[in-house]
Amino acid sequence: MRRKLYAFVTLFGISLTLTLLFATTVFVDHIFASKGTESKFDRAIFAHTLRMTKRKTEDQSNNPFSYRFVRDYAYKMKTPELVAAYSGANLTNDLVYAYRNGKREPLTMRFTDGNYWQLVDLEFLEGRGYTLDEIEKDDKIVILDRKSREIYFNGEPCVGKTVQLKGVPFRVMGVVENVDAIRFSAYSNIWLPFTHTKHQEWGYFGHLQIAFLAHQQSDISKIQEEFADKLAKLDFSGTHFDSAYAKPKPATMDVWEKHDIYADSLGQFMEIEDVPYLLFGTVILMYLFLPGLNLISLNSTRIMERFPEIGARKSFGATTKHLAIQFMIENIMITLLGALIAGAATFIIIYLINDSGIFFNSQIAPGSRSFIVGIGSALILAILSGVTPSLKLAKTPIVKTLKNSTK
Amino acid sequence: MIELSNVEKVYQTKEIETLALNQINLKIEKGEFASIMGPSGCGKSTLLNVMGLLDMPSTGSVRIQGEKVTNRKETKLAEFRNQNLGFIFQSFHLVNDLTVYDNVEMPLLYRKGISSKERKERIMSVLEKVGLSARVHHYPSQLSGGQKQRVAIARAIIGSPEIILADEPTGNLDSRMGHEIMDLLMELNKEGTTIVMVTHDEALAQKTNRIIRLFDGSLVN
Numbered sequence: 001m002r003r004k005l006y007a008f009v010t011l012f013g014i015s016l017t018l019t020l021l022f023a024t025t026v027f028v029d030h031i032f033a034s035k036g037t038e039s040k041f042d043r044a045i046f047a048h049t050l051r052m053t054k055r056k057t058e059d060q061s062n063n064p065f066s067y068r069f070v071r072d073y074a075y076k077m078k079t080p081e082l083v084a085a086y087s088g089a090n091l092t093n094d095l096v097y098a099y100r101n102g103k104r105e106p107l108t109m110r111f112t113d114g115n116y117w118q119l120v121d122l123e124f125l126e127g128r129g130y131t132l133d134e135i136e137k138d139d140k141i142v143i144l145d146r147k148s149r150e151i152y153f154n155g156e157p158c159v160g161k162t163v164q165l166k167g168v169p170f171r172v173m174g175v176v177e178n179v180d181a182i183r184f185s186a187y188s189n190i191w192l193p194f195t196h197t198k199h200q201e202w203g204y205f206g207h208l209q210i211a212f213l214a215h216q217q218s219d220i221s222k223i224q225e226e227f228a229d230k231l232a233k234l235d236f237s238g239t240h241f242d243s244a245y246a247k248p249k250p251a252t253m254d255v256w257e258k259h260d261i262y263a264d265s266l267g268q269f270m271e272i273e274d275v276p277y278l279l280f281g282t283v284i285l286m287y288l289f290l291p292g293l294n295l296i297s298l299n300s301t302r303i304m305e306r307f308p309e310i311g312a313r314k315s316f317g318a319t320t321k322h323l324a325i326q327f328m329i330e331n332i333m334i335t336l337l338g339a340l341i342a343g344a345a346t347f348i349i350i351y352l353i354n355d356s357g358i359f360f361n362s363q364i365a366p367g368s369r370s371f372i373v374g375i376g377s378a379l380i381l382a383i384l385s386g387v388t389p390s391l392k393l394a395k396t397p398i399v400k401t402l403k404n405s406t407k
Numbered sequence: 408m409i410e411l412s413n414v415e416k417v418y419q420t421k422e423i424e425t426l427a428l429n430q431i432n433l434k435i436e437k438g439e440f441a442s443i444m445g446p447s448g449c450g451k452s453t454l455l456n457v458m459g460l461l462d463m464p465s466t467g468s469v470r471i472q473g474e475k476v477t478n479r480k481e482t483k484l485a486e487f488r489n490q491n492l493g494f495i496f497q498s499f500h501l502v503n504d505l506t507v508y509d510n511v512e513m514p515l516l517y518r519k520g521i522s523s524k525e526r527k528e529r530i531m532s533v534l535e536k537v538g539l540s541a542r543v544h545h546y547p548s549q550l551s552g553g554q555k556q557r558v559a560i561a562r563a564i565i566g567s568p569e570i571i572l573a574d575e576p577t578g579n580l581d582s583r584m585g586h587e588i589m590d591l592l593m594e595l596n597k598e599g600t601t602i603v604m605v606t607h608d609e610a611l612a613q614k615t616n617r618i619i620r621l622f623d624g625s626l627v628n
């Protein structure tokens with residue numbers, strides 16, 4: 001009976017640990033993986049900020065890019081497959097308020113060029129995205145998400161119809177499926193041509209970030225070189241600066257910058273592209289280490305319970321090897337069982353999170369990568385928590401195991 | 408059958424050094440039923456463990472059936488125990504998660520070349536011998552102390568060992584059950600098994616062929 005209780009406690013501990021691990025993996029993967037609406041992002045790099053300096057006075061200014069810069073420099077680059085410019089989806093600025101049933105609903109607006117629609121994979125429910133030509137002809141056009149269609153048109157088809165935004169009429173060109181708010185480059189409720197931003201442009205400074213899509217991942221450094229070259233040849237006449245710096249970086253950095261986890265100044269001292277991976281590594285290790293320790297102690301106490309059994313088995317001819325194998329198999333079985341339970345629990349947790357919408361309205365879907373990492377860490381955990389106690393236990397001298405239970 | 412020459416056992420702990428066995432020279436003959444007696448802490452269990460190859464002497468040598476067994480490797484010792492020795496413990500040492508059947512089967516699992524059919528026959532026959540045929544699928548927790556010890560005896564004899572070593576086999580039992588167990592052991596002895604038993608019970612010891620008395624790690628004559 002005692003043994004059953006111990007086995008239950010162990011199983012519970014393992015399941016809990018693995019659930020924690022699995023859920024974290026799924027979350028991390030969800031946030032950082034290029035998938036869904038950002039499926040092309042693993043071959044894209046992003047420039048958010050342009051730093052312009054006057055060398056003599058060390059006058060410095062950091063801002064997003066202006067459309068003038070995008071048009072005269074970025075669009076003209078040869079190495080990228082696509083260059084897209086768009087405002088950062090700032091969750092607090094650039095809001096428009098709509099009213100539904102007397103309730104005020106804030107809707108996020110994003111300002112984009114025409115190429116943006118080739119950068120992200122938004123799912124169009126009706127209509128399509130706009131092009132640069134269409135913006136130049138008539139820029140009073142708009143793309144809505146399902147939510148804003150719900151609010152403005154009661155969910156009815158609305159392409160070709162007009163919607164009033166801050167008192168200005170816009171023609172709806174398309175409606176897309178709602179976007180996860182965690183997809184920082186794709187998320188919005190309303191998309192408008194960049195010409196409508198209220199932000200002022202000032203030389204090369206404006207409100208746009210630039211995405212460069214490479215033909216393939218290996219082209220990324222070529223794009224960075226060409227971009228640096230463009231900056232070196234920047235025409236400074238009419239500005240009071242004489243040097244400019246910006247470096248497009250991969251999407252993983254995107255999230256960090258947006259979250260201000262990475263201060264701009266830090267970037268001046270070190271290349272921190274690797275920092276997120278390093279951080280993850282550490283977090284995952286911690287996750288493995290603490291429960292690993294916990295499991296070792298769990299296993300060890302469970303194992304003390306087994307001294308009489310070990311004493312008997314060894315007396316009657318079991319070798320250390322026999323017992324080590326026996327305990328290891330037991331451990332792996334219990335860890336696998338724990339992994340099964342944890343897997344089910346993780347799915348339930350994710351379902352509840354998705355259903356409640358507490359995580360940015362995000363629809364988390366466990367991908368194959370989290371599956372692999374999950375199974376891998378479960379195995380590491382099994383070995384980490386199983387091998388040491390199993391070996392130690394199997395090696396216990398017979399007299400010790402006999403003594404413990406008689407006295 | 409069992410021969411100890413100049414056996415000493417020293418336990419070294421941080422504070423003190425205990426001489427648990429001191430210059431033991433002892434011969435157990437084939438077919439003998441010997442009991443070991445002496446006050447608590449005098450080294451009875453240590454002596455039995457050394458005889459049973461569960462523990463190694465600090466100095467001296469142990470011969471069993473004429474073979475020198477000290478200095479053998481762990482796996483060889485395990486094999487030797489499995490083939491030649493059977494153990495009975497004061498607190499039974501049954502595996503609580505296993506049925507009576509599985510507990511009794513244990514020694515055969517570490518022996519090669521016995522079919523499951525033969526295993527089954529042997530298990531049923533030893534269980535019959537100890538009078539537990541009706542308890543095959545019970546768990547140890549469902550048995551009385553005397554029944555548990557009879558399961559332990561069945562396990563000790565399933566491999567047909569020549570020698571049985573019992574450390575206070577009646578120590579946890581009332582006197583009626585103790586006598587039952589003693590009768591079983593005497594029957595086994597009559598059939599030819601050599602038995603060495605540690606006991607505190609003078610009456611039980613008197614039933615054996617020979618009483619070995621220990622005091623402070625030394626034999627007393």
Ligand SMILES: Nc1ncnc2c1ncn2[C@@H]1O[C@H](COP(=O)(O)OP(=O)(O)OP(=O)(O)O)[C@@H](O)[C@H]1O
Nearest residue numbers: 418419420425427446447448449450451452453454
């Ligand atoms: N592992 C050990 N480490 C240190 N000292 C030990 C160890 N095992 C036994 N001893 C000591 O050796 C001596 C003999 O112990 P042993 O267990 O053989 O006594 P015993 O005669 O069986 O006693 P009891 O009748 O209480 O079972 C005791 O003084 C004991 O404290």
Ligand SMILES: [Mg+2]
Nearest residue numbers: 451452453574
């Ligand atoms: Mg003892």
